Amino acid sequence: MFTVININRLKIYLKKNKQKIMIIPHVSPDGDAIGSTLGFYHFLKALGHQPFILSPDEYPYYLDWLPDIEKVYIANQLDTSQLENLFWNTRLIACLDFNAINRAEGLSEKIMESSIPILMVDHHETPEPFADMIFHDNKASSTCEMVYRLIETLDWLNFINIECAKCLYTGIVTDTGCFRYALSERVHEIAGKLLQKDIQPLKIHNSLFNNNSEERLRFLGHMLKERLVVHKDLRFAYFKQTFSDKQKYHLKEGDSEGIVNYALSIRGIDLACYLTEEDGYTKFSFRSLGEVPAIYFAKHFGGGGHHNAAGAKTHDLTIDDAEKQLVELVKNNQHLIHLS
Ligand SMILES: [Mn+2]
DSSP states (O other): OEEEESHHHHHHHHHSSSOEEEEEOOSSOOHHHHHHHHHHHHHHHHTTOEEEEEESSOOOGGGTTSTTGGGOEEGGGSOHHHHHHHHTTOOEEEEESOOSGGGGGGGHHHHHHSOOOEEEEEOSSSOOSOOSEEEEETTSSOHHHHHHHHHHHTTOGGGOOHHHHHHHHHHHHHHTTTTTSSOOHHHHHHHHHHHTTOOOHHHHHHHHHSOOOHHHHHHHHHHHHHSEEEEGGGTEEEEEEOHHHHHHTTOOTTTTTTTHHHHHTSTTOOEEEEEEEETTEEEEEEEEOTTOOHHHHHHHTTOEEOSSEEEEEESSOOHHHHHHHHHHHHHHTHHHHOOO
16 A cells, blocks of 8 residues: 655655754664665755764664765664754654654654654555654565655655665665565666666675675574574474574674575475574564465564565563474464465
8 A cells, every 4th residue: 555644744844944854764774774764865965954864773784885874873872962962953753664663662762752743754564653744655665665756756856866876776676685576667667767877786786795704604504504494394494593693603783684585495485484582582584485474473473564574573582482482373374374
């Protein structure tokens, strides 16, 4: 469903001179979250505003080459007065690539307490009604696609400069898994328009995917050899990453990203999960093929996302309990998996 609310009001805001605008991606931001916030940031700057990005936590290393990423503020590294300063005099808060306010984690309360108008641009299922202005389509490939479409709706496409185009292209590439998922004629058309800005796509691909540290690759080998569990009869496979794995391989933000897809790539496997033991909580990252609803399994543990890619986080379960419950859940829902 495509939802557009109060975008005229947004245009009126943006026609004013030099507005201080806060842009927020979701916690543990990925390529689409950072690509869309930075893309929107470059667009707003070109339009003459004073935007800045405030991320709930650190962004992954594989995005550290994006233009102006060093200017992103990391909320959990700031003290209270620094945060106050950022909120002070802000005229608009743009929430990008999430639609449940708790995805802003430590910032959620501050956002809701402030009386600053909120814009939501997103493509995840079932948006919560916390925003004053909404540009949402759960059929879109990525929030970067949505930012492009928003700029088009505002009739300001000429303000997309090369920096903006690089960021938006990056989010489209990462969220579609290099043009494999959630494809449409529209997303290829938009990618084509971005290429016209001379963004050197091969360079972007190399920066994203040929940029592994040796340690990350050794870690991948360890996960594949020691931590992959395959239940062929359930058409289900998962990884279990413990806290000691994280310490042993000195994992950085983003190091475990995408590994779940190896489990999904096994013949006869239609549902995969990556379980992560963190300090005080357990994380689930689900992927599925075709009609199999990854989102159903994420929702069971209080999470959300997309039909084929979804996640959850629980403070109530140890990783061992989470693993047991997960396997039970998959066993009890075989009708959702044996679809074809
Ligand atoms: Mn996204």
